[in-house]
Amino acid sequence: MSTPAATISHPPYLLRTPRLILRCMQPEDAARRKEAVDSSGEHLDTFFRTSPEGRLSLDGHAAHIRKSRGGFDLDQDRVYGAFEPETGRLLGENFLLKRAGLGALEVGYWLRRDALGKGIATEMASAMVKTAFEFDKVLRMDLVCNPANERSAAVARRLGFTFEGRLRDRQIAAHHIRGDILCFTLLSTEYPQTAASQLQLEAFDFLGRQVTP
Numbered sequence: 001m002s003t004p005a006a007t008i009s010h011p012p013y014l015l016r017t018p019r020l021i022l023r024c025m026q027p028e029d030a031a032r033r034k035e036a037v038d039s040s041g042e043h044l045d046t047f048f049r050t051s052p053e054g055r056l057s058l059d060g061h062a063a064h065i066r067k068s069r070g071g072f073d074l075d076q077d078r079v080y081g082a083f084e085p086e087t088g089r090l091l092g093e094n095f096l097l098k099r100a101g102l103g104a105l106e107v108g109y110w111l112r113r114d115a116l117g118k119g120i121a122t123e124m125a126s127a128m129v130k131t132a133f134e135f136d137k138v139l140r141m142d143l144v145c146n147p148a149n150e151r152s153a154a155v156a157r158r159l160g161f162t163f164e165g166r167l168r169d170r171q172i173a174a175h176h177i178r179g180d181i182l183c184f185t186l187l188s189t190e191y192p193q194t195a196a197s198q199l200q201l202e203a204f205d206f207l208g209r210q211v212t213p
């Protein structure tokens with residue numbers, strides 16, 4: 001007999017989609033994150049801007065995970081690692097960020113180089129969109145990217161986001177390069193018509209219990 005689904009009072013910590021496990025990061029993921037970033041070479045150099053000392057060390061990745069995991073537990077920004085179920089490899093990360101304002105979340109993502117071009121980012125972002133509208137009950141989602149980042153803009157369009165405009169001279173985080181950004185949005189009234197609303201998704205809470213919206 002299956003356990004009845006619990007009602008949720010906090011965000012899902014683990015999500016299962018057809019090809020991925022998306023979950024809150026753990027200390028042992030630091031080595032996986034370093035391998036994913038290091039093996040991606042120049043592909044992620046703009047996203048993870050390298051310092052004069054070179055690429056991020058294991059301790060640097062651990063510090064990042066510690067900070068993002070803390071934010072997750074405090075109902076602030078949420079970072080979900082995207083793992084390949086068969087191997088446990090980290091394929092990338094996706095984010096639900098609060099800087100979009102009240103009643104809204106911003107979705108973000110990156111993929112390791114050898115996972116590009118298979119629709120993995122679209123699947124990850126669809127899971128974020130579904131979680132934000134169905135569990136967090138947001139009214140709007142934002143997605144922003146650099147004007148040169150055509151692959152990211154393509155993900156936004158594939159997800160059914162509307163291009164709102166090019167915002168001039170922005171720096172929305174300390175590690176970003178200052179410049180124009182493209183802004184896309186999806187409203188809760190539009191969400192039911194998107195492919196994300198049809199995504200097969202299972203969600204589990206902090207205690208590992210399956211949860212429904």
Ligand SMILES: CC(C)(COP(=O)(O)OP(=O)(O)OC[C@H]1O[C@@H](n2cnc3c(N)ncnc32)[C@H](O)[C@@H]1OP(=O)(O)O)[C@@H](O)C(=O)NCCC(=O)NCCS
Binds near residue numbers: 043122151
């Ligand atoms: C942005 C980024 C995540 C997009 O990755 P991506 O591989 O282009 O996106 P997807 O994984 O959704 O794959 C889409 C491609 O897979 C193809 N595809 C194959 N199977 C698919 C499926 N089941 N569903 C959707 N697309 C599929 C699509 O046709 C598309 O092909 P194309 O690139 O030839 O047009 C990636 O470029 C990246 O990590 N960039 C660096 C970090 C970054 O810029 N992050 C965003 C900051 S705003």
